[in-house]
Amino acid sequence: MKGHSVLTSKIEAEVELLERHVVMLNAIKKHEPIGIIRLSELLDIPQHKVRYSLRILEQEGLINPSPEGAVTTEKLDEFYERVVDILDRMEVTVGKLKGELELEFRKNIKV
Structure with a gap:
């Protein structure tokens, strides 16, 4: 019954977002340096969501951009x-x- 309750929908969305960020971090660590298109294909996540996650992960200091793609810190x-x-x-x-x-x-x- 995902998304049917105001009481639980926000926590569900936040946990899913954390899961996506962690999955992405694991993929970056395994395949670094890696770019947006390759991450999108590898994880079957739309490019706009990959870009968003990369921006958040960079703001947190967990990844750095490089000419070849994202690398972990x-x-x-x-x-x-x-x-x-x-x-x-x-x-x-x-x-x-x-x-x-x-x-x-x-x-x-x-x-």
């Missing part, structure tokens, strides 16, 4: 570590929330 491993830490904390929070919702849902079914 030394900040990449620190970024991965930070995101894993954030996702670990989010996993705990989401697990608690899911448990609370399931409990309430079961209560409502028994009534």
Whole structure:
């Protein structure tokens, strides 16, 4: 039921965007230097979305442009570590929330 709730649509979109950025970073690291067209073909992502992600990743200092294409920076491993830490904390929070919702849902079914 993606996109059907104002309460959840923003977090779904942000997680999907993070996923795209991480997939792109992994591809850049594996194939660097790599350009927009090749990234688009490799990942089956439209070029306009590749451009947007590259702009964000460059602003974050995770990639640098070069004449041959994007290359990763030394900040990449620190970024991965930070995101894993954030996702670990989010996993705990989401697990608690899911448990609370399931409990309430079961209560409502028994009534």
